[in-house]
Amino acid sequence: MAPVVSTPSTLQHAAAAMDNAEVLRIRNDFPILGQEVNGHPLVYLDSGATSQNPASVLEAEQEFYEQRNAAVHRGAHYLAVEATEVFEAARGIVARFVGARGDEIIWTSNATEAINLVSYAFSNASAGRGGAAAERFRLGPGDEIVATEMEHHANLIPWQELAFRTGATFRYIPVDDDGALRLEEAARIIGPRTRILAFTHASNVLGTINPVDTLVAMAREHDAFVVLDACQSVPHLPVDVKALDVDFAAFSGHKMLGPTGVGVLYGKAGLLNAMPPFLTGGSMITTVTMEQAEYLPAPQRFEAGTQKISQAVALAAAVDYLAETGMDRIHAWEAHLGQRLVAGLEAIEGVRVVGPGAGIERIGLAAFDVDGVHSHDVGQFLDDQGIAVRVGHHCAQPLHRRLGLVSTTRASTYLYNTTEDVDALLDAVAGVRRFFGVAK
Ligand SMILES: Cc1ncc(COP(=O)(O)O)c(C=O)c1O
Structure with missing residues (x-):
């Protein structure tokens, strides 16, 4: 295998916008994303904590050794x-x-x-x-x-x-x-x-x-x-x-x-x-x-x-x-996913999204509070459906204190997430409060 090679600046990438079809092809490059968790296809929405590795990255490390x-x-x-x-x-x-x-x-x-x-x-x-x-x-x-x-x-x-x-x-x-x-x-x-x-x-x-x-x-x-x-x-x-x-x-x-x-x-x-x-x-x-x-x-x-x-x-x-995918394209795709996340979460009763509201610029993540349900319970409920999110204070305790919260649930996207991933999360979150008996 050839050693690492350089690629041109991503800033000059001028290809078409990303879509779900391209994301599904991208996803094939990530071996870990093909698995099932708790009987469901894995929906990985925790890249803000740690992202997954394409095969080329795993191979580069192995080739070095x-x-x-x-x-x-x-x-x-x-x-x-x-x-x-x-x-x-x-x-x-x-x-x-x-x-x-x-x-x-x-x-x-x-x-x-x-x-x-x-x-x-x-x-x-x-x-x-x-x-x-x-x-x-x-x-x-x-x-x-x-x-x-x-x-x-x-x-x-x-x-x-x-x-x-x-x-x-x-x-x-x-x-x-x-x-x-x-x-x-x-x-x-x-x-x-x-x-x-x-x-x-x-x-x-x-x-x-x-x-x-x-x-x-x-x-x-x-x-x-x-x-x-x-x-x-x-x-x-x-x-x-x-x-x-x-x-x-x-x-x-x-x-x-x-x-x-x-x-x-x-x-x-x-x-x-x-x-x-x-x-x-x-x-x-x-x-x-x-x-x-x-x-x-x-x-x-x-x-x-x-x-x-x-x-x-x-x-x-x-x-x-x-760089090959194009950072401008990745940014645009994740902005799209981020807006879908926020708009969808804001429409669910009892859910409060922190940060900029729908329509205002943000990166492709959203942290939210579910009224009456602790974020750890939300995370567990989502994990049962194969959806991986981060829960807690996300190493930002003073910010949570400022927001009047102790913890939140955070869904964070990357270039390998489809709009279906976001919708799977939204569907699941819509059922959280009923499941925990705080809504009818
Ligand atoms: C904004 C921000 N800063 C710093 C860090 C710390 O990164 P690391 O734990 O890789 O040192 C993180 C990780 O979550 C982060 O999101």
Whole structure:
């Protein structure tokens, strides 16, 4: 089997819109989706948590282990050279997918680690590491870090912790009742003291797509760094980090048809090369004495120890798959599914959808509350019919508190979901309250 290959930018894809017939063909590429669960064909509506893998991704990982497995960047033998080549080619493929340069892409274990990497680099700089070059990353009392009320814990707690470690103040932009950021509040909160603005591109609960341009402009006015949580955007819509002009962006392989265990941090090269490292050890140094070490430039500077090599190679195969399908087409299809979901759920008595209402832009997911029935019961009821959804607070407890809820049920779509999948969920949800005896 050939190693991973690059494909042209998805942004130029101009083919016809996706439809159910194409989705059914796509679905054939995903071995796991062909099974039955509890006597029903599996309806997988939990891709917002973890997506499924096409055969090409599974094969890429297997091919790596069968043909090329070795540690990268340090061997002088054939397999080590092969492994290094496909590992670095994978970096290039992922970089092009988001409009970045190869040396601006850092492999991490997941998005959570990517965001922590940035947070700890700022901490280390604040503790005096990194010399004069890292001065711009130093935080202290009087400085402010701003996030939003709709963040996943992965883009919230690392900033709270950074504030605790440095004495900076943590602040947040509130959301309105429809799940949009209150931009007039953002304009008040983001000011001369703001050093970091961290926010999600698309909410994993509300489905809201945030106005990156507006928020970046507010940050730039005050020379603040911008960290974008792109976990729910890079897998589902065309994203160009340069066009967005963010300083850092994080996403996870397993949410975009790739394997678990690999995530990505994008950072502007000038920033990455000035930042002190997060994890330290082998493979990220130039010279080491018994007293100290000198570090390589990015990306190796942030890739201590043996890397997630097969996972990176498989993630590149996932990116190839997405690029061939076309991110603009995937986005349009999922927007269609998302609207169908919201309109259908809103029409069911006793169901409250959180986030933008029907007709307002959102990604292809919807989280909802069923009056009188706990989300875990809703999830169990749906699972009995072969429908996989996520239940709970979706790692967004403050947002749920803001919405006056403890938990919700979330259905999230991807390129392998048909309108029939959405309708199966809607039919099932329509029967939940009767089943649990809270409606006639
Ligand atoms: C918006 C958002 N941010 C961050 C994460 C964390 O991703 P991971 O658990 O892969 O690090 C998720 C995962 O659900 C997410 O949806």
